[in-house]
Amino acid sequence: MDYIVTVFRIQKLPELKRAIIMSQPSSWPIPKGSMRFVLPRQIVSQLKSHRISQDLYPLALGFYQEARDHSMSRSRHDDLLLIYCVKGQGSLRIGKLTYKITAGDLVVIPKDVIHSYEASTNDPWSIYWVHCDGILLNEFLISLNHNLQSPVSPIGLHPRLANDFESLLDLRKTTQQFTAYLHASSLLRQILTHIALLKTQQQHQFDQSFNLDAIHTFMLTRLHESLDIDTLAARANLSKYHFIKRYKQLTGSTPINDFIRMKIEKACHLLDITDQRISEIAWTLGYEDAYYFSRSFSKVMGISPSQYRNIRLGRATYKE
Known part of the structure; x- marks a missing residue:
């Protein structure tokens, strides 16, 4: 060369x-x-x-x-x-x-x-x-x-x-x-x-003491539930304080915020491929209150679930 x-x-x-x-x-x-x-x-x-x-x-x-x-x-x-x-x-x-x-x-x-x-x-x-x-x-x-x-x-x-x-x-x-x-x-x-x-x-x-992939896999298999920090920390065999600190060092985020983001990503997928009502999708993802689900969705995506679905149906644009 x-x-x-x-x-x-x-x-x-x-x-x-x-x-x-x-x-x-x-x-x-x-x-x-x-x-x-x-x-x-x-x-x-x-x-x-x-x-x-x-x-x-x-x-x-x-x-x-x-x-x-x-x-x-x-x-x-x-x-x-x-x-x-x-x-x-x-x-x-x-x-x-x-x-x-x-x-x-x-x-x-x-x-x-x-x-x-x-x-x-x-x-x-x-x-x-x-x-x-x-x-x-x-x-x-x-x-x-x-x-x-x-x-x-x-x-x-x-x-x-x-x-x-x-x-x-x-x-x-x-x-x-x-x-x-x-x-x-x-x-x-x-x-x-x-x-x-x-x-x-x-x-x-190199971090053998904290298996982030295993934690994320556990989250993904529990999208229909409401996980808390105590459950996630126990899964990682760490105290709640050390679990949150270690997780944030590796990801820059908190475990609960990432779990919510995973739920909303799944919600987007269901809004894209199904005609399920928003309340049904909320229930599928562990939200008993559809209004609270919509608030969480809007906080992550910047638009409501219905606005997201309207994009798929051609009733709205990405910039609206």
Whole structure:
């Protein structure tokens, strides 16, 4: 897999240099099979002000294959750096702590974090990497559940995620069109949200003390009932307090809210495929009071059950 290395020389643009500060790039010589792509400063300035891309946009990106002797040390860091290791090993140092990096690990280094990293001498890493910025950078970090004390996350090797990075690298083939850079910003957003999903799934797999899938299966088989926290906590062999806390850590929601959402999803299905009266559907889902069911439905869906059915019958639109 050969890559073309593109170098941009920006001259006599002091106003852009002042407006756009980038972390010092690595001086590591790019060998065959690797690539580094730096976005032109003028393009970065446009992405920074464009409404589609200003939330998140790339500054530089690349792929280093078996990057022997690759190392970097930054005393100033003014963007977000992502490194996804797909082969080999390396290490990261932040402050007095050193973190080992192996295949399947994701490294997240936010702004203003002084750091250094290097490839292993005996088993040099292969990595995708991207420097990025944007006005919603902190919100994306929150979605990644990033913890500065744990900058390395073992998310595993995922071909789809590698393909996402490859798609981002294809930007170098269409550099004459600004729409290509807008598309790259959207791809970068997709990569970060994909990583957030992978981290959540990985956390579920490693948490042997809390089987979330089993809890959700139990909920789905009890949609006709009225479950309470005590029953769900007992199912998970936890106290009510620890059950709620653990559930919310993993899902961002509460178990009862998710149980209600499951009921309403089932109600939507029944409204779509049957002609049952709303009161009958309410009874099927454990609601003795059809009015209370309608209130719960409206709270989740934003419309009443009858309005939802009217959409199926062509009497209403999605936006009404």
